[in-house]
Amino acid sequence: MRIYLDNAATTPLSNEVIDAMIPFLRQNFGNPSSTHQEGRTAKAAIEKTRKVVAKAIHAITPEIIFTSGGTEANNMAIKCAVRDLGVNRIISSPIEHSCVFNTVNRMGGEAIKIEYVKLDDCGKANLEHLKELLADQSYTTLVSLMHANNEVGTLNPIAKIGDLCANYQAYFHTDTVQTIGHLPIDVRTMNINFLSGSGHKLHGPKGVGFLYVNKKNLIEAYIDGGGQERQMRSGTENVASIVGLGQALQGAIDQLDERKAHIEEVRNYFVAQLQAHFPTAHFNGDYAGDCLFTVLNVAFQTKLPVSMLLFKLDLNGISASGGSACNSGAVSKSRVLNQLPITDEYQSVRFSFSHYNTKEEIDKTIATLQKILL
Secondary structure, three states: OOEEOEOOOOOOOOHHHHHHHHHHHOOOOOOOOOOOHHHHHHHHHHHHHHHHHHHHHOOOHHHEEEEOOHHHHHHHHHHHHHHHHOOOEEEEOOOOOHHHHHHHHHHOOOOOEEEEOOEOOOOOEOHHHHHHHHHOOOOOEEEEOOOEOOOOOEEOOHHHHHHHHHHOOOEEEEEOOOOEOOEOOOOOOOOOOEEEEEOOOOOOOOOOEEEEEOOOOOOOOOEOOOOOOOOOEOOOOOHHHHHHHHHHHHHHHHOHHHHHHHHHHHHHHHHHHHHHHOOOOEEEOOOOOOEOOOEEEEEEEOOOOHHHHHHHHHHOOEEOEEOEEEEOOEEEEOOOHHHOOOOOOEEEEEEEOOOOOOHHHHHHHHHHHHHHHO
16 A cells, blocks of 8 residues: 655545546536536536635635636736736745746746745745835736745745735735645735635646636636636636536535644654654754645755655655756756755655545654665
């Protein structure tokens, strides 16, 4: 039996999600743009999920646009803000997910100024520096900062960031792919203009996500065609996956406290066991403070390259991710970890958890790490 500790990359589909999707893969196959019964059934299922998503973040249903995932949602928010809202400056950070980081960089040029907010040693945005940047109101500004970093789990205080943006008349976009369904979010009280989410980080299917667009932000179509998704994102909807997203999100909300308590217990047990058996190891990010409870990034003092460490874990039936990338045979720290104070003698591994993980799995993982590293 394998041990899966890479839930920040993707999660297994829950049985409830599979059961909800199957009817829309078999008998309820209608095109939601069709007016006959099959089409109406599919359309009703989409709108039911739209209500689930809207309620989860305290939005209204016309503000939810279904996409192919978090990457498309992030691209849509940033590119449409520039194209349709007159944005000529983007403030972001150097540790955003690649779909934000690369999109922001691509938008930079003579017409668009790109600025990066300073970070603390855990990867959290420096609010005083953000305030200084926002004080220059000669630009129309979009701030794009993620809720939780996908590699180290550090949380940004998005409510305070939203307040700053509102005070300085800036638009605020946040990537909540890692936090939706895990932490409560209220787009109204947090002054969020754009919010991106995805299905496959909360036991839903891959290939489906959503973008929240505040009704006051009048953007035009991102994909032209038949006018689906409120004229914003044309194309026949992925009905079964949208249904799966709705089931996964509703399940996550209904069991939020229960799942959080279980995952925190497993994660805290792992931290204690690592501290007991690997005294030189340390944890990247704000692991004991404002950190997403599903993520733990561990720096091990070892000469073993992280690619080999991950390979040996995999051979022993344990799935985890590295904070490193291997290019042309040379191992180097990731863009995120390069922004944090980590010495070269340490190799970082991201372990990420779901409510399916157990303490018994942690015991086996600790024993395997001992075999590999000690």
